Amino acid sequence: MNETIIKRLRSIVGYENVKTDYDEVERYSKDETSSVEPSLPSAVVFVTNAQQVSEVLKVANQHKIPVTPRGAGTGLSGGAIPTKGGIVLSLERMNHILELDLENMVVVVEPGVITDEIQKLAEEHGFFYAGDPASSESSSIGGNVAENAGGVKVLKYGPTAFHVLGLEVVLPTGEIVNFGGKMMKNVMGYDMIRLFIGSEGTLGIITKIILRLIPKPKYSAVLLTPFKDMETAISCVPKVLCESGILPTSIELMDRFSVEISSKFLNESIPQQDADCHLIFEIESLDRESLTRAYISLGEKLQQLGALEVYIADNRHQKMKIWKFRKAIAEGIIAFRPKHCMEDVSVPIKTIPKLIRSTYDIARKNHVEVLNFGHVGDGNVHVTFLKPETMSDELWKKAIHNCLIELYRVTADLNGTVSGEHGIGVKRKDYLDIFLTQVEIETMRKIKQALDPNNILNADKIFPDTSASVRQI
Amino acid sequence: MKILVLAKQVPDTDKVKIDPVTGTMIREGLDVVINPLDLHALELALCLKESHQALVTVLSMGPMSTETVLRDTLALGADRAILLTDSAFAGSDTWATSYTLSEAVKRLNIDYDLVICGEKATDGETGQVGVEFAILLNIPVITYVSKFISLHDDSIVVERTTEDAYERWKIKLPALISVLRSVSEPRLATLSGKKQALSRKVEIYSAKDLGLKADELGLSGSPTRVVKVYNTKLSRNCRIYMGKDLNQGVREVVKLLKNYKGSVQR
């Protein structure tokens, strides 16, 4: 990128808000995705309003410079990695809560606000923002919208998309558009909000988000249940969902390996840590009495279905401790087993046992290690393959490719999806055609071409390389 | 072996808000829980119950809502839970609280070899009640116990943490210890524990039941008053070195460490 362009960018956002020194741009060359190589941008541009975004995109369009939007960089599919160099457009300084409108039960935010801040603000006012990815303390709300992030409350409250009522978006060509508003219902033409949600920064830059708040659930309890074997645990998930008459907020899985990693990461332990796996259930209620009835009924059901014990946390402190333990798994993996591949397949709930069973076979066959954790209640499992210490990097690369193809084929056979919440990004794009037909992929590509004619925005994300022939193992 | 655990109900929050006018805590709208630090005291008692067949009694003074909180201690494994509740107790300072608790122990003939309490309650943060209670019962106290070493026929050995040392004490029973978090890791209640606790009774006593006189209780029995509550501001000077300046930062740290004399000046 030449000096004149840098100068123009500086004239838009201010001199100090364009960084080009290696020291300052290096950390924008990667996100939290372990299996994707970092790639340096030529410049990182920090914007503070939609107008600036618009002008930067116009310059980029004029000179056909690749632009990679970036929130907090916690993504797990390489979406914020500037694989083509060019500009990283950082939204981290657009981090203001613009309006808390309690009478309409909405909060209006800029994309760089950290998710957890919104949760806390809502809670202070007796409300509840139900989006809750495990990365809530570090990810940005813009990133959550761009990935349609899920997390641990999807079973009852749905993914991020369920909480978004309106968006301001800067189109790749620089126009600023608004869809939706503070109302619950809106069928004015196409559902444009849904189109931008989960578009992984390929269709526009999200610069303002109107989020729905709901009344704060008053009482909740977390049930921690160890099981002697994985089979018993996972087969009880569909049964609990269909037969208990209770819709839990979450049903989460942690196998022994995940528990071990989280325990080491936090230097904390949970009861019956050596059990083959643990399930976590969270339920909510309007009053203490009905909560007690609900956890007794659910707990007894779990005992019938083979839980070794049912532990109950019904105060904030204990609940937080269990959630902290669950949420630390991904961080633990990143810290202790940096050579890994964290997957995100999602299947219909009835087929979860089949999916998980297959992961052990796949790992064994390819001589790698595997651990399973995640949102089993949603049928969404973070199957994570780990490089054994003795394996060479070259063998690992081959092995992981084979593991992925096998895992994805099993998932496709079960009518599942390659990603429940982490997105395609660069990490999974070359496997998309295991799940979608050429016509289906082309339909999406046409939308991309219509909105981004010069293909500047996150250009090589989501869509398979046309030249790639990944299926040749 | 009989263990008495002192427990308090506190609002379930990390952010204690103080009414700037009255200087008292704003408790409205907050759920109540057992003081998190008392859970460590209870856990230690329960471990001793398991290893030495001790009998564990939990004693609390507080509003009626404390009953639920005390029931939770039964769910965790306490054998007996006693609540002192009466409008006459309202507004007690640490003195009146210790007095009421100690009188209850005397008048109800609550038997104990060891009394365990948390270091302090997370709402008032005074850390006085345990000590005053022990003085009123004329038993020795060890505060800030960070590790329980051993239990013998008529004594215990514990380690306490002070600002600059660990101290190991052998102390004759009966005695009171106030404990830090590190002393134990509180357990979670099991479903069966919770179910059993539902049908068990928390014993409840009023001032009249205890035969206590109103002028010795609550606000009228409290010689101390909160005159003013204010927030202090702590600030640190922080220098950040990154990127090109990283080496400079490392040199600064090395220099600081070289000149560091330790926090304890002897």
Ligand SMILES: Cc1cc2nc3c(=O)[nH]c(=O)nc-3n(C[C@H](O)[C@H](O)[C@H](O)COP(=O)(O)OP(=O)(O)OC[C@H]3O[C@@H](n4cnc5c(N)ncnc54)[C@H](O)[C@@H]3O)c2cc1C
């Ligand atoms: C420890 C850990 C736990 C996690 N747990 C979960 C979980 O439970 N559930 C879950 O769903 N995810 C989880 N994630 C993944 C990640 O946190 C989410 O995908 C999150 O939404 C990413 O937000 P971010 O701000 O970090 O986005 P980034 O990583 O910065 O960006 C992600 C994508 O969004 C695009 N983008 C970012 N901001 C904008 C914007 N304003 N406009 C347009 N495009 C934009 C980027 O170009 C990129 O393609 C976890 C990650 C980690 C490290």
